[in-house]
Amino acid sequence: MLPLSASMDALGAQSWTDLGVADVPVDRVVGTVSRADDFDRAMRPLRPHLRGRWESVAAEVEAGRGLPPVRLVLLGELYFVVDGHHRVSVARANGQVTVEAQVRRLCTVAYACHCLTLLDLPNKAAERRFLERFPLPDDVRPWLWLDDPADWSRIEDAARRWLDEHRAAVDVDDTAGAEDLLERWWRHEVLPTAHSCQGADRVRLDDYLCALRDRDTGGSA
Secondary structure, eight states, X not given: OEXXXXXXXXXXXXXEEEEEEEXXXXXXXXXXXXXXXXXXXXXOBOSGGGHHXXXXXXXXXXXXXXXOOEEEEEEXXXXXXXXXXXXXXXXXXXXXXXXXXXXEEEXXXXXXXTTOOGGGHHHHHHXXXXXXXXXXXXXXXXXXXXXXXXXXXXXXXXXXXXXXXXXXXXXXXXXXXXXXXXXXXXXXXXXXHHOOOSSTTOOOHHHHHHHHHHHHHTTOO
């Protein structure tokens, strides 16, 4: 399971919002606040001593007894369990599509997509550091992904060069001007160069890096 604390450190915690009670997709509950050693990513118990509690919760569900909503934290597209690990585990084992939950959303600098795993956190930490220096628009961030953390340095170099070349054409004395110029870099440089947009705001950054290498080598790479 994804630990909440490690995910917050990698993605960059910003602000909290109370979303109230909602029906949450069970397969998106893949993280935990404090019990990463007790359950796996599919919410299966990992320790023998949990069996009794799990069976007790399963019996209550089978008997139709009402159970309180679980408590979850939402990061991007993923949910982390604060309270109710056994209830989520039983729901998943029973094939439930959703589970009732009290949800708090944590906004982060880098976005947590549905496929994020523990092994991806170093990549997301590099992405978060890039976004802290170059705050791209919010609608862009869900589509950012690179497999190698070092590639973010290449993206940063490309962004810095482009911004330096175009800075004189835009008033960047204030934050709004700087953010406008950065958005222009994304819209008018990254998207057209990548040649692989899936809609107006999506891009494969690997394709952009490949295009940059071709530019640097005159197409001989």
